[in-house]
Amino acid sequence: IAGITQAPTSQILAAGRRMTLRCTQDMRHNAMYWYRQDLGLGLRLIHYSNTAGTTGKGEVPDGYSVSRANTDDFPLTLASAVPSQTSVYFCASRLNRAPYNEQFFGPGTRLTVL
Amino acid sequence: DQQVKQNSPSLSVQEGRISILNCDYTNSMFDYFLWYKKYPAEGPTFLISISSIKDKNEDGRFTVFLNKSAKHLSLHIVPSQPGDSAVYFCAASKAGAGSYQLTFGKGTKLSVIP
Numbered sequence: 001i002a003g004i005t006q007a008p009t010s011q012i013l014a015a016g017r018r019m020t021l022r023c024t025q026d027m028r029h030n031a032m033y034w035y036r037q038d039l040g041l042g043l044r045l046i047h048y049s050n051t052a053g054t055t056g057k058g059e060v061p062d063g064y065s066v067s068r069a070n071t072d073d074f075p076l077t078l079a080s081a082v083p084s085q086t087s088v089y090f091c092a093s094r095l096n097r098a099p100y101n102e103q104f105f106g107p108g109t110r111l112t113v114l
Numbered sequence: 115d116q117q118v119k120q121n122s123p124s125l126s127v128q129e130g131r132i133s134i135l136n137c138d139y140t141n142s143m144f145d146y147f148l149w150y151k152k153y154p155a156e157g158p159t160f161l162i163s164i165s166s167i168k169d170k171n172e173d174g175r176f177t178v179f180l181n182k183s184a185k186h187l188s189l190h191i192v193p194s195q196p197g198d199s200a201v202y203f204c205a206a207s208k209a210g211a212g213s214y215q216l217t218f219g220k221g222t223k224l225s226v227i228p
Contacts, residue, residue, distance in 0.1 A: 004157075031214070033216075035218075040123075041220060042120075042203060042218045042219055042220040042221050043158070043203065043218040044218070045215055045216070045217075048215060058215065090157050090158070092157075094214065096214070102148060102160045102163060103216060104160065105150075105157035105159070106157050107155075107156060107157050108155075108156070108157050
């Protein structure tokens with residue numbers, strides 16, 4: 001593994017089903033983030049984690065939950081998927097070392113909820 | 115309320131010419147600005163950044179200019195190359211926000227015509 005990996009690459013999901021998007025990084029970055037990208041709306045932050053064991057809500061957290069049991073993994077769960085959650089989801093990570101704020105992104109998961 | 119604005123959804127430039135991508139922000143607390151480049155079906159990749167204590171940062175063909183009084187920044191690409199064709203996102207963050215969350219603009223699609 002080099003950098004950030006996300007799984008699955010793409011998924012078609014029936015509405016009402018539960019889904020977990022996986023994200024793993026091997027850079028020992030403290031902070032991790034989940035974004036969704038929708039056409040015409042750019043990237044919007046769903047949830048973040050400053051360090052293992054802590055999480056916080058971003059701009060669009062409703063319908064999503066996250067956990068951060070260790071440094072490397074940051075899964076995003078949709079408890080009961082709805083069509084409006086159709087989007088491309090990006091995981092990102094950052095080394096907490098001010099003032100450098102660059103976040104490194106994974107390749108994305110394309111999710112379609114029918 | 116959109117705090118980071120990229121008012122041009124698209125831009126076309128001839129190969130060899132200068133590309134200028136613009137970004138405006140409304141939150142005066144932002145103190146660090148970044149540009150990301152995104153190819154289709156890939157995650158965003160960090161391009162260049164600038165701290166609010168500077169007004170210019172240069173890296174090869176890429177230069178970012180910051181005008182704090184106008185709350186405006188721009189990315190200059192000189193000379194433009196066909197491989198620069200991508201969506202460019204402007205992002206901003208503020209120190210002391212803990213998570214160093216990034217607020218993204220909606221993106222500008224740059225097309226460099228050979």
